[in-house]
Amino acid sequence: PGFAAVVVAAGTGERAAQGLPKQFAQHRGKPVVRHSVERMLRFGADPVVVAIPKDEQERAEQALAGLPVQYVFGGATRQLSVRAALEALVSSNPQMVLIHDAARPDLQGEVVSRLLAALERTRGAIPVLPVVDSIVRALGQTMESTARREELHRVQTPQAFRFADILSAHCDWSGEPDAGDDAQVLHAAGGTVALVAGDPRLAKLTFAEDFVTDQPAIRVGQG
């Protein structure tokens, strides 16, 4: 069955400090967002809605020239940008939707297949990577306790949902202004979220150095 996609590209990219929102910066020969959207189209997403900053319409349309996408203006937080894009999908009423960060340009088809397969049995599915280092809680600079690494996972996008479920969960969201991610929003509304294997290539371009080397830098506090 078919699936729609939301690509959120309405952030300002402060940490990347590229002189323009990072999703429009060049990366391997193309604007970052063009990679993300082209992959979604290649893997069969239809329709594709892209959330863009209100004051960057020209740049966004230039970056995505010739691609069959629908634009919406994003909001002040990622959660509001996702919500605006989901609302734009109501008229097409897809069964499933993948929600993806524009800032993760190297999407692999295998990840999409795993997500869609998992969605047969749950309301949501997310790609995760294992945590390899130990994780400690600290008060200031003093270690407090050690977390159980086996229970922890690093979460990526795209995240896959039944459209009706994630739309209503976003419209009902009353948690922090900026939800950590869409799985958190669905989970808060009582939905079950399955984990599938993520991919290191899906790392999010976040800091300036992510644009000068091929691999995202390892940084404390990267989120």
Ligand code: CTP
């Ligand atoms: N995003 C969005 N609308 C917002 C904030 C973020 O659509 N109001 C998008 C970004 O464009 C990005 C994705 O959400 O593709 C993940 O967010 P993040 O990596 O934090 O990007 P920015 O918020 O733009 O960067 P920073 O936090 O460094 O300012």
Ligand code: MG
């Ligand atoms: Mg941000």
